[in-house]
Amino acid sequence: MTIALLRNARIVDGTAPEPTEPMAIVIEDGIIREVSPNATATTDEVLDLQGLTVMPGLVDCHVHVIATTANLGLNAALPSSLVAARSSVLMRDMLMRGFTTVRDLGGADRGLQLAVDEGAFLGPRLVICGKALSQTGGHTDYRGPYDNRDVSWYAQSLGAMGRNCDGVPEVQRAVREELKNGAQFVKAMADGGVSSPSDPVGYLVFSVDELRAMVEIAKGFGTYATGHLYADEAIVRALDCGFECIEHGNLISDATIARVARDGIPVVPTNITYDILAKSGAKFGLPPESVAKIADVREAGLEKLEKMHAAGVIMGYGSDLLGGMQTEQSGEFPLRGRYIPADAVIRSATTDAAKVLRMEGRIGTIAPGAFADIIAVDGNPLEDLDLLTKQGAHMPLIMKGGVAVKKAESL
Template identity: 55%
Template sequence: MTDLLIRNARIIDGTTDRPQDATDIRIADGLVQETGSGLSAPGATEIDAAGRYVMPGLTDAHVHVIAVTADLKANAALPDTIVAIRSLKLMNAMLMRGFTTVRDLGGATAALRMAAAESPVPLPRLNICGKALSQTGGHTDQRGPIDETPTPERNVPLGSMGIICDGVPAVRRAAREQFRTGTDFLKVMANGGVSSPSDPIHFLGFAREELIAMVEEAENAGSYVAAHLYTDKAIRRAVECGIHSLEHCNLIEPETARLAAAAGCIACPTLVTYDKLSSEGEAMGLPAASVAKVDDVRLKGMESLAIMAEAGLPMAYGSDLLGGMQPHQSGEFEIRGRVLPAQTVIASATTVAAKLLRMEGRIGTLAPGAFGDAILVDGNPLEDLSVLSGQGDRIPVIVKGGEIVKAG
């Protein structure tokens, strides 16, 4: 493993509203070993960051690495081998945009993560929930009203985002199965969705006792539950049932946002996906019924950011893009920057995301003991968030786990 010494590093990590004073960062054995002025590391590869800014590797806390097409029913019908290869390509592109850690919110399995560890191309660190839990007719039930095809309870295709389970015993079994196979947390579809045919946005999905059972199973495993949510009623219900990670939240109201903040929840808005589903979804294969539902949640998204910020509800960075729309992953920075201070937006992909993934001190920071994940940026993102956009065009150097994966 390469020993690195990054000199003249002006760090931007979302904890301050200006770059920190220039320092040196020594990385060895895949971890940040020390920071300070005039560090010495004989034999280490040196990177001079003068004239650039240094950030911890970014974290996208809501991705779907197995969503290789926007038509999720067609995606689930693809052979596992095809999905796996395309997934590696998607993840490599994420890393080249500066995302050294990503949290998959439905689909990626522990087996895929094991395969990714042997990938011939560099990939981001992968945090997973396994298959998302959905009720019959919910978000991930792609069958539609006239499709009577039985849904599998086991051996679910890699390209399928979720698993169907109804009733408390089935929910407990499905939750335990996800943890048995090595997932980090649980995901539940607790509201209607855009990319599925039978669940209008207002659908609440599971019964309260089913949600509470999932939370208990996650707590028993030392973990937490993330929930797909749009409407204020669904979000409040989820918070009351003990759900910790609130995904999307486009239709949240101030009182519920305050309740969630008081409960210690973290939200994960994903506004870029609705922007692109509206403009590109049909061309990328999103079914017409799904395209028609996009504006129900898209138009309130910007307002939701202000509501959650005012309530003190922390927000992690998320993109949630599907198929050919995934190159827009970094566009979330600029969208949020229209409403929120740049420091807050940056923190969403560093310290807030680290807290959500329960990896504080390991990711989202360049303090000693953290993973050796760093990016060098041409331009100050505190002044211009667009330097983080695109395909890493203004991120000439990327280090993941102490290895230089991009140099320029």
């Protein structure tokens, strides 16, 4: 049994506009056992966090740990061994920014998850959907016009974000295979996208029957389906078919915002990716036809943040960055902070993120029974969200599951 005691912890988790009074946190075998002003424990491992702000480990609800380059067609063709090696670096860097749990939206498999769990790779806790489900000519079909080569190999390539499946029987098989292989939820490319060549935003790709088939199987396995969605028509269509989460949502209408708020459907905006793609996408390998699509969704996504916050929509923190752009993962904090209050921004990466991942009480909180995922920040992020950027430079302590993966000498 391992026991640790953290003292003088003024906690910020986004549920209040001010830090708590100083608390003591007792950690036993990687789990938080007690949080109170007077908690104590017999242990030699005592950390005094006086003068720091203490937060739950951050949660990013939309990452792609296998996206080692922004050219996703090229990425899919890389050797899986090379993708795994590069992914280990991407995941390590995520953890060192304070992200102790991430939800991968296409590509990461059970092998990467086990590599992290077993300690072979240093990285955040991974929640995975396996391959995202796409279709011929849809998002994650990177062949483009005039290229009709078979891409059935996508399903076996670690570097491929998704797999193509056409028609209800193929869709059913693909969903069942991904769930069999360890997927914890189902992700469908239910709209066109930016990074693929032949699917304009607003492209109604899968048929209604195909979408319903995904939902039926996901629910039968005790989980849910989420969708890559931009256009309001595509969002409504997916909701009508039973989808229970929306990724991106940049072109969502006011009426649909009211609907998802009423029904408790989470949305995961990913605005930092459009900001970076617009400035540097070509430099990082994004094809010209993809760069041209960015303006369609960039400004609209920022406008919707305010409307969704005002309506009370559950919003998870999402970055969705690719390749070398992943260094900007924390940039979503100050970007959102220009449109909604700081406590709401922080909540999107803590308690609201836990709702998106269906892990309430286990992540995104400092409370008894939760994983001891804890970061300490030099300053108050409620007053300055930039403290959560700079590659973790303002985080003298990063703890995942009770283990300090970063600990300043001053502690």
